[in-house]
Amino acid sequence: MVRIITVYGGLLLSALGRTLLLALLGLFFACIIGLFFGMLSVIKNRVCNIISQIFVDAIRGVPMIVLAFFIYFGIPYLFNTIIGGFNITLTALQAGTACLALNCGAYMSEIIRAGIQSVDVGQMEAARSLGLSYGKAMKKVVLPQAIRTMIPSIINQFIITLKDTSILSVIGFPELVNTAKNVQANTFMAFQTWAIVGVMYLIVITILSRSAKMLERRLNVGR
Amino acid sequence: MDAKDIENKIHVENLKKSFGPLEVLKDISLDIREGEVVVVIGPSGSGKSTLLRCLNRLEEATAGKIVVDGTDITDKKVNINKVRENIGMVFQHFNLFNNMNIMDNMILAPTQLDKCTKAEATDKAKAMLDRVGLIDKAESFPSQLSGGQKQRVAIARALCMEPDIMLFDEPTSALDPEMVGEVLKVMKDLTEGGMTMVIVTHEMGFAREVADRVIFMDGGYIVEEGTPEELLLNPKEARTKDFLDKVL
Secondary structure: OHHHHHHHHHHHHHHHHHHHHHHHHHHHHHHHHHHHHHHHHHOOOHHHHHHHHHHHHHHHOOOHHHHHHHHHHHHHHHHHHHHHOOOOOOOHHHHHHHHHHHHHHHHHHHHHHHHHHHOOHHHHHHHHHOOOOHHHHHHHHHHHHHHHHHHHHHHHHHHHHHHHHHHHHHHOOOOHHHHHHHHHHHHOOHHHHHHHHHHHHHHHHHHHHHHHHHHHHHHOOOO | OOHHHHHOOEEEEEEEEEEOOEEEEEEEEEEEOOOOEEEEEOOOOOOHHHHHHHOOOOOOOOEEEEEEOOEEOOOOOOOHHHHHOOEEEEOOOOOOOOOOOHHHHHHHHHHHOOOOOHHHHHHHHHHHHHHOOOHHHOOOOHHHOOHHHHHHHHHHHHHOOOOOEEEEEOOOOOOOHHHHHHHHHHHHHHHHOOOEEEEEOOOHHHHHHHOOEEEEEEOOEEEEEEOHHHHHHOOOOHHHHHHHHHHO
16 A cells, blocks of 8 residues: 555645546536536527437436537547548547536536526526526526526535546546556555545545535525 | 607517416517506416516517517517516516525626626625615525515616616515505505506505506406506406406
8 A cells, every 4th residue: 555655646636636637627617517508408499408408318328428429429430531531530529628627517408497486486587577687687697597496416426526537537637547547557556545445535525525515504694 | 669669668569478378378469657656466377477478578478569668578589588678577486596695696697697896896886775774684594585575686786787677576476464554655656756667466456556457368468457446346247347347
């Protein structure tokens, strides 16, 4: 155990850094995708509602590992070989980010839809009756209230996404699990390697969920 | 557009409104003069709230015409936000913005719509809060207020936009009995200021006191209308009599 930490500690830490980078990039784009499709699902427009529903159903209906292979191998093959004339190569980071963003974005979209719908319609009506546009009423009145109820689910989704980065070891991105596999192969110390990796995830996720609890408490002031 | 349409503050012509297969307003025509106080009464499900909500297009009319201040609001091209700036609305469930304190509730619309600077809006909001007797609640949150206080704030908030029409959708129905009086008093003060008001209510005593005209609705139609004395004391229609017997 000590030998792994002294010899491979730095390597594992930098792999953890890449895990966090991947998670952060994925979450950043997931928030944009989630907000976009979440809004599409709540506005009064059948076509937009259906588009959003199809997106969510499609992503939720496919395991993330399939999505990862599809983006990393499938998409370049589609353009380069089937259609032809392209020369697209995706790095594992690009494909991984896209995969996480789409996957997490679909769940975020549902969280945002539910959050907005949990706000009493009277809030929107009152804002509109004062002459505010739909967008301003949404931004100033509905969304701030929706976000309060969404925070616990969003944090939960963040944690799931952080853990889901491990799935992206299959497309060769050198995140924590992929790196640990190499450490195990070099040292044959399976128990020690995976125990250390487990604790590393545990520490990061505990810090994340504790700070989320604090944030939640602060947002509830004045409620 | 006819001259008659412009002369009246609100002109409703053959208004119909359906929710799916359910026809809530069947054929409503109505004219309201500037400064008139109209009280709409009727059993639940008669369409009175729906009529009120059509007047600021919170509900889209299925057919017919609604002209407010010379603007046909059933016209899809009309900027309804602009029209709504002049139509205040007070709801049964107050609908104060829960994420803001009272002062921010009051100044949100005036500042967001660039009606005035934040300082001017704050001054006006203070004056309005003073008028409804709640100046000490400016920093409170809606959850810290009683129902009656919330509704007084809601009225004051609508007044901050300086509307010339006020719509009241059962403003006292969600209140504890001892808080009804304070809200009705604020509304009564408003009628004395010459505001055009349309009030949906079950408070018959209040209707008698402040209304220029009372309208009785049932089954999606206006069954009868007249002065409070005519309609509340000497109703002509059997359905009106029947309703009044039940509520008085």
